[in-house]
Amino acid sequence: MKHDVIVLGGGVNGLGTARDCALRGLKVLLLERGDLAAGASGGNSGLIHGGPRYMLSGPKVTERACRDSGYIQRLAPHLLFRIPFLVPFTSRRERQSLWERAVAYATEVFFSTYDVYQPLKRGKPSVRLTAEELYRLEPGLRPGLHGAVTFDEWGIDAHRLCVLNALSAKGHGADVRTWTEAREVLREGGRAVGVSWVDRVTGERGEARAPLIFNATGAWSPAFARRQGATVKMRPGKGVHLVMDRRLSDYAVVCNAVDGRMMFVYPHQRESWIATTDDDFYGDPDDCEATADEVEYLLEGAASVFPSVRQARLTRAFWALRTTLHDYGPNEDALSREHELIDHAAEGAAGLFSFVGGKLASYRAQSEEVTDRILRELSRRPVACQTHEEPLPGGEAVADAAALAARHGVARAVAGRVVYRHGSLAGEVLRLCDDDPRLRLLVCREEGILAAEVVHCVRHELVRKLVDLRSRLKLAVGACGGLDCARVAAQLTARELGWDPERTRRELAELLEAGWRERRAVLSGAQLAQEELLRGAHWAVGA
Amino acid sequence: MLVVGGGLAGAVAALAARARGATVLLVRRSPGATALFGGAFGVAPDLDALPGDPLLGRRSPLESARRLAARRPSHPYAVLGVHDLDEALGFAGAQLSVLVEPADGRPRFLAHVSGGLAECGLCLHSQAAGDLRRVRGLAVVVGFSGHLGFDARLVAAGVGRLTSAGGPRSAAVEASFFTGPGDGALRPFDLARALEAPGAAEALGAAIRGVLPRGASVALLAPVLGINPAARVHARVEAAAGLPVAEVVSDPPSVPGLRLDATLLARLAGAGVEVLDGEVAAGGGPGRPVIVAGETVEAGAWVVATGRFIGGGLVRRDRMAEPLFGLPVIASETGAAGLTLAGRSPVSLTFRERTAAQPLLAAGVAVDPACRPLDEAGEPVHARLFVAGALIGGHEHAADQTGLGVAILSGWLAGRGAAGEAT
Numbered sequence: 001m002k003h004d005v006i007v008l009g010g011g012v013n014g015l016g017t018a019r020d021c022a023l024r025g026l027k028v029l030l031l032e033r034g035d036l037a038a039g040a041s042g043g044n045s046g047l048i049h050g051g052p053r054y055m056l057s058g059p060k061v062t063e064r065a066c067r068d069s070g071y072i073q074r075l076a077p078h079l080l081f082r083i084p085f086l087v088p089f090t091s092r093r094e095r096q097s098l099w100e101r102a103v104a105y106a107t108e109v110f111f112s113t114y115d116v117y118q119p120l121k122r123g124k125p126s127v128r129l130t131a132e133e134l135y136r137l138e139p140g141l142r143p144g145l146h147g148a149v150t151f152d153e154w155g156i157d158a159h160r161l162c163v164l165n166a167l168s169a170k171g172h173g174a175d176v177r178t179w180t181e182a183r184e185v186l187r188e189g190g191r192a193v194g195v196s197w198v199d200r201v202t203g204e205r206g207e208a209r210a211p212l213i214f215n216a217t218g219a220w221s222p223a224f225a226r227r228q229g230a231t232v233k234m235r236p237g238k239g240v241h242l243v244m245d246r247r248l249s250d251y252a253v254v255c256n257a258v259d260g261r262m263m264f265v266y267p268h269q270r271e272s273w274i275a276t277t278d279d280d281f282y283g284d285p286d287d288c289e290a291t292a293d294e295v296e297y298l299l300e301g302a303a304s305v306f307p308s309v310r311q312a313r314l315t316r317a318f319w320a321l322r323t324t325l326h327d328y329g330p331n332e333d334a335l336s337r338e339h340e341l342i343d344h345a346a347e348g349a350a351g352l353f354s355f356v357g358g359k360l361a362s363y364r365a366q367s368e369e370v371t372d373r374i375l376r377e378l379s380r381r382p383v384a385c386q387t388h389e390e391p392l393p394g395g396e397a398v399a400d401a402a403a404l405a406a407r408h409g410v411a412r413a414v415a416g417r418v419v420y421r422h423g424s425l426a427g428e429v430l431r432l433c434d435d436d437p438r439l440r441l442l443v444c445r446e447e448g449i450l451a452a453e454v455v456h457c458v459r460h461e462l463v464r465k466l467v468d469l470r471s472r473l474k475l476a477v478g479a480c481g482g483l484d485c486a487r488v489a490a491q492l493t494a495r496e497l498g499w500d501p502e503r504t505r506r507e508l509a510e511l512l513e514a515g516w517r518e519r520r521a522v523l524s525g526a527q528l529a530q531e532e533l534l535r536g537a538h539w540a541v542g543a
Numbered sequence: 544m545l546v547v548g549g550g551l552a553g554a555v556a557a558l559a560a561r562a563r564g565a566t567v568l569l570v571r572r573s574p575g576a577t578a579l580f581g582g583a584f585g586v587a588p589d590l591d592a593l594p595g596d597p598l599l600g601r602r603s604p605l606e607s608a609r610r611l612a613a614r615r616p617s618h619p620y621a622v623l624g625v626h627d628l629d630e631a632l633g634f635a636g637a638q639l640s641v642l643v644e645p646a647d648g649r650p651r652f653l654a655h656v657s658g659g660l661a662e663c664g665l666c667l668h669s670q671a672a673g674d675l676r677r678v679r680g681l682a683v684v685v686g687f688s689g690h691l692g693f694d695a696r697l698v699a700a701g702v703g704r705l706t707s708a709g710g711p712r713s714a715a716v717e718a719s720f721f722t723g724p725g726d727g728a729l730r731p732f733d734l735a736r737a738l739e740a741p742g743a744a745e746a747l748g749a750a751i752r753g754v755l756p757r758g759a760s761v762a763l764l765a766p767v768l769g770i771n772p773a774a775r776v777h778a779r780v781e782a783a784a785g786l787p788v789a790e791v792v793s794d795p796p797s798v799p800g801l802r803l804d805a806t807l808l809a810r811l812a813g814a815g816v817e818v819l820d821g822e823v824a825a826g827g828g829p830g831r832p833v834i835v836a837g838e839t840v841e842a843g844a845w846v847v848a849t850g851r852f853i854g855g856g857l858v859r860r861d862r863m864a865e866p867l868f869g870l871p872v873i874a875s876e877t878g879a880a881g882l883t884l885a886g887r888s889p890v891s892l893t894f895r896e897r898t899a900a901q902p903l904l905a906a907g908v909a910v911d912p913a914c915r916p917l918d919e920a921g922e923p924v925h926a927r928l929f930v931a932g933a934l935i936g937g938h939e940h941a942a943d944q945t946g947l948g949v950a951i952l953s954g955w956l957a958g959r960g961a962a963g964e965a966t
Contacts, residue, residue: 289895292888438691438727451691487657487794491694501658501700508657509898516897523889523903525860529852532904533579535897535941536853537794540659542898 003029003175003210005374006195008182008224010034011041012158013355014216015165015176016367016387017374022172023390024371024383029208030166030174031197033181035468037162039218039285041360042471043320045241045275046268048072048080048361049153050121052114053262054337061337062117065361069121069154071388072364076156076164076395078423083155083266084124085252087111088134088305089146096146104146111149123152138251142307153252155268158360159471160421163461164392170462171393179464185213185228185352192344192351201464212377214370215354219285219321225354230344232354233326235335238281238319240294241273242522245313245479248272248306257301261333265302265309269420270446271478274302274309278332281321290317290521314522315479316515325357339366341373351377364388394423401426408433410440410450417448421473422456429456443492444485446478454489458496466493466507467514479527481515481534508541544961545570545835545842546816547823547867548856550577551947552932553848554807555631555954556961557816558638560846563962568842569811570819570835574804575854576933582766582799583653583792584643585940586632586664586948587611587620598676598709603648604664605629608948617937619949623912623956628948631955636665638814642772642806644671652676652710654684654763655792656693658701664948667799669768669777672761673789675702675710680760682711684791685751689722690729693765698791702763711760718750734767735798739774748783755786762786766793770801823867829927829964844927844961847916848954851933857906862886865908865934870916870924873909873936874902900942907936914957927964929957 003026007018010032018030032038050066073080089096089104096104111126118125129148135141170176179200186194186207194209215221215232225232252266265274277294295317302309324335339358344350353373358366368385375382398419405415408430419426432452433440439452457463457472466489469475475489476482486508494504512534523531546557549571557569587608589601602610605628612621620628629648636646646665652675653661666674675682682702686695695715702713721727721734729737738744751762768790769776781788793799811818819836827833832841847867849856858864863872863886874892892903908916908930915923916930931953933946940946 290890292890295888436727437724438689440725440728441691442728483795488692491697492691494694494697501697504697505658513897517895520893520895521888521890523859523893525858528859528889528903529855532852532941533576533795535901535904535939536576536579536946538657539941539944540655540657540661540792540794542659 003027003208004378005212005214006031006208006210007214007216008195009216009218010036010162010166010176010178011039011216011218012037012162012165012360012363013358013366013370014214015162015169016363017214017216017370018174018176019165019169019172020367020371020385020387021374022169022174023386024375026374028169028174029210030169030176031180031182031195032178033200033220035178035465035471036166036462037159037471039220040320040322041162041218042159043241043318044158044239044360045273046155046158047083047153048156050114050117050123050361051337051359052111052151055110055114057334057336058338061359061362062114063120064365065359066117066120068362068365072156072161072361073122073154074391076161076392076423077398078394078420079156079160079164081155081269083153083252085151085153085254085264085266086129086134086138086148087151087254088141088148091144091146094144108149111151114151118152121154126151138249138253140249140308141253141305157269157421163472164394166462167393167460176462178462178468182224185349187349190348190350192349211351212374213352214374215352218323221323221354221356225344228349228352230347230349230352230354232342232356234356235324235326236281236285237278237322237324237332237335238288239276239278239322240290240298240317240319241275242295242298242314243316243318244272245315246271248309248312253305255301255305257297263298263301265306271315272312274298278322280332285321288319288321289517290319292521295521313479313526314524315527316477316518317521318518323356323358341370394425397424399424399426404430414442414448414450418450418453429453432456441488443488444475444478446480447474449473449475449485451488451492454492455496458493463493466490466511469493470511470514476511476515479530481519481530482512483530483534483537486511486538505541512538512541544568544844544846545840546846546848548575548848548850548854548932549807549818550575550848550850550854550932550950551580551803551807552950552954553846554811555635555638555951556846556848556929556931556958557811558814559634559955559958560962561814561816563959565962567816568819568835568840569816570821570823572820572822572855575850577807578800578804579795579797579853580800580803580947581655581661581793581795581797582667582670582790583661583663584665584947584951585661585944586628588662588944589650594704595708598652598705601650601676604632604650604948605648607650608945611943611945615937618943618945619910619935619938619953620945622910622937623914623952625952627956628952631952632664632948634955635951638810639806641810642667642802644668650676652705653792654698654702656698656766656794658697660701660705661792662944667790669790670792671789672787673763673791675705678711678761680711681756681758682713682761682763683755683759684713684715684763685754686715686717687721687765688717688719689726690734691727692731698763714756716754716756718747718754720747720750731767731793731796731798732770732801734765735770738767738776739769739771744769744776744779745783748780751780751784751788759786762788763791764788766790767798770798772802772806825867828868829925844929844964846929846931846957846961847934848931848957849934851907854933856934863906868916868924868928870908871919872906874906900939904941905937905939907934910935913960914953927961929961931957
């Protein structure tokens with residue numbers, strides 16, 4: 001089958017672009033080598049934030065991110081949650097020095113400038129807090145702080161944002177193939193005309209043809225381009241996040257790492273996260289993991305405002321590579337979060353484009369820009385972009401969790417989680433329980449995942465492997481590591497997808513392996529005991 | 544003598560000491576890893592067997608343990624020696640005869656809920672009929688039509704992998720059971736309790752009888768046949784089904800684990816071991832008074848069987864420590880001498896492949912052949928201080944399936960040793 005455009009990469013830029021292209025009537029094929037959102041699109045801070053920090057280097061970045069954050073709230077309101085940030089004023093001595101007071105004042109002015117953008121994303125204006133007010137909001141902060149400034153941001157389940165874009169693209173006619181790796185760009189007379197691919201699940205090989213190929217493979221794009229004799233310059237920056245088993249606080253707190261870098265500790269869904277490192281990464285992106293020194297660096301920074309993080313239970317450390325634009329000289333934090341579309345025509349591959357840089361919060365605007373360009377390259381007449389108005393699946397309305405819980409006979413808290421993940425489609429998920437009461441089996445008590453939701457997900461959310469449920473449902477991602485859920489979810493998925501028992505066992509082993517890689521760097525205290533238990537529970541699964 | 548820890552190792556130590564005439568006090572904080580036991584006492588799997596090798600020719604647990612010890616000098620089997628393993632297994636089997644089949648020196652092969660297989664040295668009565676080494680003909684795995692927690696097809700396929708090695712043929716069927724409103728959402732413990740009710744086990748047996756294919760020689764069931772042994776769920780189901788019935792091996796939360804825990808407590812009481820629930824204060828030791836669950840206790844000999852991380856025998860918070868005596872902790876999977884690891888990061892002590900033997904998860908204290916913990920210099924910390932079970936380093940059940948065998952052997956050795964020293 002011939003397509004208008006082949007998108008490589010199932011991250012947020014690839015998926016956003018595939019969706020936009022499909023909405024504008026193009027025939028799209030998207031190839032993703034692993035699961036959706038496997039790279040930076042899933043492994044980020046989970047914030048649709050305006051990036052106040054970038055006001056200094058590029059106010060355009062901030063404005064665009066804020067405007068788009070506002071759009072995302074309209075497209076997928078169920079996925080977003082407000083996170084109030086506190087920026088405490090620290091001091092080296094008991095009383096603030098003149099200089100420190102000046103810094104505090106400058107911070108206050110800085111965030112009142114950011115307030116200009118807040119209405120774009122329904123954010124609340126910043127507030128100056130006295131020390132008493134600060135400690136009333138968050139008594140767990142270390143003593144000796146001199147007040148704070150607040151600002152307002154939105155959290156999001158970034159994995160699900162990507163999944164929803166994929167489902168929408170598919171709904172509008174795009175072919176989305178996960179676990180399918182693009183091998184070579186096919187060329188004819190200096191033009192890219194298609195790609196060869198291999199399905200990593202079935203081993204099937206094939207070719208797809210299109211006059212335009214959009215390479216959005218993130219940290220993998222330099223290597224992919226190099227294989228095609230083209231160049232993508234990038235400064236991949238490794239970002240590691242630490243996750244706690246519960247919320248340390250309902251407020252996000254900005255703090256400084258040992259080297260003065262800004263970082264923060266913040267609530268994200270049921271957990272608290274510590275974000276983040278930013279280090280140039282020269283290694284193989286497939287061989288990237290959190291290291292002991294990154295964990296300690298983040299803990300030390302977080303403990304500088306929240307001493308109790310040292311007692312907290314870390315459940316995992318996840319990582320991803322930012323695809324920052326290349327620039328020789330500046331340190332990592334000073335790099336621009338701008339983006340760039342690279343045309344490889346001059347390298348003998350006309351029709352091949354690569355995307356570098358950008359921000360999660362601006363993915364829609366970035367995709368719109370790319371799609372405009374794709375239409376021009378294909379000499380199509382311009383079609384108006386609708387991605388800022390057309391809701392993502394489930395974003396059409398907000399479902400009433402209490403009513404759904406009562407109607408379908410499930411716990412209120414569980415219905416609430418289903419509504420969070422599926423929005424207005426929650427009723428469709430829970431209706432499965434009416435037809436088959438066995439699907440009320442609670443597979444994960446932590447995330448509130450019913451057997452029905454596993455089945456719904458496998459049927460409707462492009463699931464090809466058991467590990468895909470990690471991103472869709474956070475299955476086996478939490479503190480228990482899949483102790484309770486993994487085997488039952490594997491059985492349910494096997495039933496739906498017709499897996500034989502050997503395949504089921506292999507899928508289960510892969511799911512456990514993925515969790516192990518994220519926990520290995522933080523095994524301590526109760527989490528280490530949990531790991532012993534988990535390994536004991538699953539020894540019979542093997543490799 | 545004082546035993547700290549009431550899991551399998553601590554219980555065996557207490558019973559072995561009691562059998563030698565010692566007065567024994569056992570203190571336990573809570574059910575530990577033993578309560579999560581899935582039903583199969585892994586002793587030593589035959590490492591040299593290939594999947595297709597005939598089951599009848601497989602090596603005995605003792606021979607497998609001997610071979611393992613020869614290869615891994617820091618494994619407890621190598622340190623303690625395996626000459627007493629059969630005797631220790633026989634002792635444990637006899638002590639727990641209410642629940643456990645007698646040891647016969649041969650390996651047993653049991654189906655696991657995940658579709659895997661468990662090779663073990665001892666098993667429960669309720670599992671014995673499912674020993675794939677002995678079953679002839681057709682093993683039928685029976686699922687509950689009303690409940691998705693147990694996948695008969697998956698288990699049957701696991702059993703089928705042994706058919707070519709002389710195991711039975713396998714098939715999966717579903718019995719119409721647990722189909723009432725809300726039954727589908729029940730947890731393993733709820734299912735087990737429901738089957739204890741009058742008539743429930745008989746009804747399940749009848750349902751099984753109704754769906755069995757011709758020629759079935761054993762019915763394999765989910766490991767939910769009652770928590771309370773007195774309810775005799777297994778025997779009742781078997782009588783009503785009209786053929787031998789066996790539970791497969793569980794993963795946690797495990798009904799057989801609760802049964803084992805209850806059986807251990809009952810046996811300790813029956814043998815005259817005093818059991819206290821509570822903590823042991825720091826600062827005690829053989830011949831030194833210590834506060835145990837609020838009472839002052841002085842014991843001539845101590846057996847510490849506090850487990851690894853699950854039991855709390857080892858704690859890692861910033862650094863690794865054995866909290867009761869501050870014993871040096873080693874992880875010796877990687878080298879004969881053992882690696883001092885107290886301050887090393889978890890990344891440094893693990894491998895990326897989950898299924899590899901992980902030094903961090905095999906951490907523990909080093910012991911001499913008499914189960915006495917060693918100090919940094921390699922000398923026993925105290926002549927009358929013993930350790931048993933998972934607190935001993937150099938093995939990890941998930942990686943080598945020797946955990947229960949080590950618990951029984953070290954418990955037996957430590958208990959006898961402590962009794963000898965205490966009296």
